[in-house]
Amino acid sequence: MTDGAQTEKPTLRTLAQATGFAVATVSRALSGDPRIAAKTRAKVSEAAARLGYVPDRAARRLRTGRTQVITLLLHTEHEFLGFTHELLSGITEALDGTGYSVTVVPDSPGADRLAPVRTILRNNLADGLLFTRIETFDPRVRFLMEADFPFVSHGRTEFAAAHPWVDFDNEAFARAAVSHLVARGRRRLGLVLPGEKYTFTQHLRYGFLSAVREAGIDHQIVADVTLDSPHDEIAAALTAARRGPAPPDGYVCVGEVTALVALAVLADTGAVHGVDADIVAKRASPIFDDIRPRIASVREDLRATGHAMAEMLLRRMRGEPPEQLHRLFVPQPRFDVPGR
Amino acid sequence: MTDGAQTEKPTLRTLAQATGFAVATVSRALSGDPRIAAKTRAKVSEAAARLGYVPDRAARRLRTGRTQVITLLLHTEHEFLGFTHELLSGITEALDGTGYSVTVVPDSPGADRLAPVRTILRNNLADGLLFTRIETFDPRVRFLMEADFPFVSHGRTEFAAAHPWVDFDNEAFARAAVSHLVARGRRRLGLVLPGEKYTFTQHLRYGFLSAVREAGIDHQIVADVTLDSPHDEIAAALTAARRGPAPPDGYVCVGEVTALVALAVLADTGAVHGVDADIVAKRASPIFDDIRPRIASVREDLRATGHAMAEMLLRRMRGEPPEQLHRLFVPQPRFDVPGR
DNA sequence: TAGCGCTATTGAAACGTTATAAATCGGTGC
DNA sequence: GCACCGATTTATAACGTTTCAATAGCGCTA
Known part of the structure; x- marks a missing residue:
């Protein structure tokens, strides 16, 4: 108990006492303020490193209003396999x-998608936002642009103004x-789309339809179900199509789940992948x-x-203008067919 | 600018001015302190609701030391399909x-698994911790028990002391x-285990071995690979076993990936699932x-x-003793064989 | 009526940081 | 010798909350 002071968590005051400078000086020295003498800055950093000083987030946050937090809005309804895990790992x-x-x-796509965003801004819970499953005129994007709050969307919108x-x-x-x-050699292609409101649905449809037309072949966009529909509903729709007069002989699948369902439907209807359809x-x-x-x-x-x-997002938060902040991952032109 | 005060974010002071009470009274009223008159509490809550008061997290955190944050340590190496997504959604x-x-x-299981835990405690970044992939004598569990810091592990340890x-x-x-x-009718069963250090590996091995012995049948625990090995290494090991003198006619698979790999190996070696092996x-x-x-x-x-x-974890953080805080999910005794 | 004990309220301090404005100091110009 | 300057440093206030110790009010008892 007598030497307990040694183990106390070091604060700016600790550093001030250790170096002989005032708290304000220490603070500015650590932030690299050029108006503090270089020698002083060196001394302070040394002491900070030696004592293991770490700035208190709560205090800094209270003072500056910056939270040092980035929030990911996690789409809960459906998952492309591994989507969440991979995305989060990257972040x-x-x-x-x-x-x-x-x-x-x-x-939750069923609920008000704007509500969590409002809460975050209102209660100052984050400095920046990341989110997925963007709609063509996504209300979150509109809201955040108006509020001038930093964000990066995974997907584009059709707003005129640029955003990251x-x-x-x-x-x-x-x-x-x-x-x-x-x-x-496939001549009649089937496609299951994501929900109508999402921008990437429009991109998929456009790409699919124009390619199909250019090739002069037949197509079928499966009606009444989306990628997010329960598996059995997708299976039922695909099965119905297979039993119809002109079943597709090729399927474009936007996620693993749809692909597996399509594969199961082929098997269950007695069709052979690679022969009757690809x-x-x-x-x-x-x-x-x-x-x-x-x-x-x-x-x-x-x-x-x-x-x-x-x-x-870090760049945007540092103040870079949104005009240049976007990146399109272009798929490899060739499909991987897993090796023999 | 004249009526700007109206749009300011309400704080305790705002409420104090609105109700005529002192800031301290307002604070205690909102926290439900019974020493504040019921009428006062009602008045204050009403004003808080009307003005949309939300306590400032940074200030509260600075004052109380509590962060209102729970941290999940996300195992990055391997994912059982959907694991992260489902677990996070539940949390x-x-x-x-x-x-x-x-x-x-x-x-990162390769790196020091204790390091992030140390940082979190040292810098007071969370009030409680959740983590997965528990080792038999998990250093994180030991450390947290010693520090008396609230946590819940997804998996058990072999420490004598109880923990949630x-x-x-x-x-x-x-x-x-x-x-x-x-x-x-299967008589020779194969098994791929997770890494040796994990507790659930011991549970799986024990359950597998004792059941196999009771049934008086043969078995093979695939050597040199674990669930976390690259797919091709697992496939190679399984393939080698299939080509050996006594290939398994049944496989117990601990995750989707292993199951799919096993299925692929069966197909690739000319065996038929349901006939040559299950x-x-x-x-x-x-x-x-x-x-x-x-x-x-x-x-x-x-x-x-x-x-x-x-x-x-919430209960633990409220101070409940760890002895009663555990829950074992027992699998359904019957395996789902997906309906016809 | 003075004093007591209770309830309800309050003033002030503190958590650790940063920003503003002011102070210190050696040197310069006149 | 005095005012002033630039370069450093510092005291102080503030962010919004909780909590300690103190106060005010008031009905009761002696």
């Missing part, structure tokens, strides 16, 4: 060592998928290499995506 | 409305898996229903797990 990786921490808040985004080129994916299937898919996880029969697929690297989003 | 769900937020910090945990009964799973395969698996995501051939599986409900972990 934490990029933020490692920056002093920022990542909090996760659920984004990272996206995967789903139009190119759809085109490539179609031409892959066409090259294999499937190509976009995947986030490496599991496709292990699926038999092998499915051709293109990988969306969500770890890299998360990394890029977090880095871009 | 955020349980914490919704409690005022706690969830931050995510990477837990949530776990899945992997021993029961292994037993059930074996008896399922035995009932189908696979049973533990799964976290619902995708198994879509795999063909159908694989019998038991589900570990990670959303419920996350929910239970977060709720338990």
